[in-house]
Amino acid sequence: xxxxxxxxxxxxxxxxxxxxxxxxxxxxxxxxxxxxxxxxxxxxxxxxxxxxxxxxxxxxxxxxxxxxxxxxxxxxxxxx
Numbered sequence: 001x002x003x004x005x006x007x008x009x010x011x012x013x014x015x016x017x018x019x020x021x022x023x024x025x026x027x028x029x030x031x032x033x034x035x036x037x038x039x040x041x042x043x044x045x046x047x048x049x050x051x052x053x054x055x056x057x058x059x060x061x062x063x064x065x066x067x068x069x070x071x072x073x074x075x076x077x078x079x080x
Contacts, residue, residue, distance in 0.1 A: 022062070022072035030059045030077035037075075042067040 027033040030052055034044065044051070045064035052061045059077040 020071075022074050024074040024076050027075050027077055030061055030075050033075045033077075034061050037063060045072065047072075 025033075034052065037043070043064050045062045045066075047062040048060065049064075052059050057079055059079075061075045063073040063075070065072045
């Protein structure tokens with residue numbers, strides 16, 4: 001569950017009034033997962049449109065909701 005607490009995150013998430021913000025999937029290799037999605041016509045979305053975000057502990061990528069039936073999907077690779 002996500003509740004935006006700052007104006008920055010409200011703007012980034014669209015400040016949904018209720019319901020699902022996004023769905024996350026744990027993947028072994030986020031680069032390969034993004035490539036597989038792009039081969040199917042599903043591209044990176046507005047949050048990570050310029051590439052995969054590496055926090056140092058995890059890598060994340062958000063898929064474009066326009067390509068996923070309106071659902072924001074996050075791909076997460078946890079570093080071991």
